[in-house]
Amino acid sequence: MPLVIGIDGCKAGWFAVWHSQDETIETAIFPSISNLKDFFVEFNQFIIGIDMPVILSEVMPREADQLARKLLSKKASSVFTAPTPKMLDQPNYEKACLISKNLIGKSMSLQSWYLFPKIKDVQTILHYKNIKIFEIHPELSFRAMNNEKVILESKKTIEGFDIRKALLDKHFLNFNFDVIRNKYQKKDVMDDDILDALVVLWSTKRIVNNQASYLPEIPEKPNMQIVY
Numbered sequence: 001m002p003l004v005i006g007i008d009g010c011k012a013g014w015f016a017v018w019h020s021q022d023e024t025i026e027t028a029i030f031p032s033i034s035n036l037k038d039f040f041v042e043f044n045q046f047i048i049g050i051d052m053p054v055i056l057s058e059v060m061p062r063e064a065d066q067l068a069r070k071l072l073s074k075k076a077s078s079v080f081t082a083p084t085p086k087m088l089d090q091p092n093y094e095k096a097c098l099i100s101k102n103l104i105g106k107s108m109s110l111q112s113w114y115l116f117p118k119i120k121d122v123q124t125i126l127h128y129k130n131i132k133i134f135e136i137h138p139e140l141s142f143r144a145m146n147n148e149k150v151i152l153e154s155k156k157t158i159e160g161f162d163i164r165k166a167l168l169d170k171h172f173l174n175f176n177f178d179v180i181r182n183k184y185q186k187k188d189v190m191d192d193d194i195l196d197a198l199v200v201l202w203s204t205k206r207i208v209n210n211q212a213s214y215l216p217e218i219p220e221k222p223n224m225q226i227v228y
Contacts, residue, residue, distance in 0.1 A: 002045035004208055006201025009118050012188035017197045027180055033121050046131045049204030051196055052122050053082035054135040055224035060103045064226040067215040068137055075150050078139050080112050138196040140228035141203040155192045164195050171202055203228050
């Protein structure tokens, strides 16, 4: 049986969640994605869902990004435009912006630039045949959990947090937020990192069970999709 893992980026690197054999929710922080293989030495196969661009396109924006924004409507700004491989190779923000301007007529955001190290990290495991990795957007996953209704409240507000936590409580019967929260300092893992990793795990399990939705259904490149 492959190990199914949900991963979200956090200040300390990557926050990962998975189920143990008795269905207990397990968690860990990894400085880099490659550390996964060393940590889970007893597993030969991995199915990973991750909140980060995985397969990049030579054009911007990717169809997956456009379709995700359309579904999220007023929460469309939560979808970052994935860079091209050429942009990812640039040594600084200014040079990456030049490529962005040539492709879409405007600079990329600094917030997107700050994601480049993590996007590069993801690229380092794509060649492993025993790892299947899928790009998952948490807000699309919460939308699917919420009867296809977008949650407009920010997850950083009390109301937005409570709505999402209640959905996770319903789908993960053994989920105890406080137990997980108490294991980590907020300087390493924020509250919303915990929520996002769990909902990414939920969508990854939907992939395994053939219940997931894919944007687009027929991608430009294999697996250049956002899944939920």
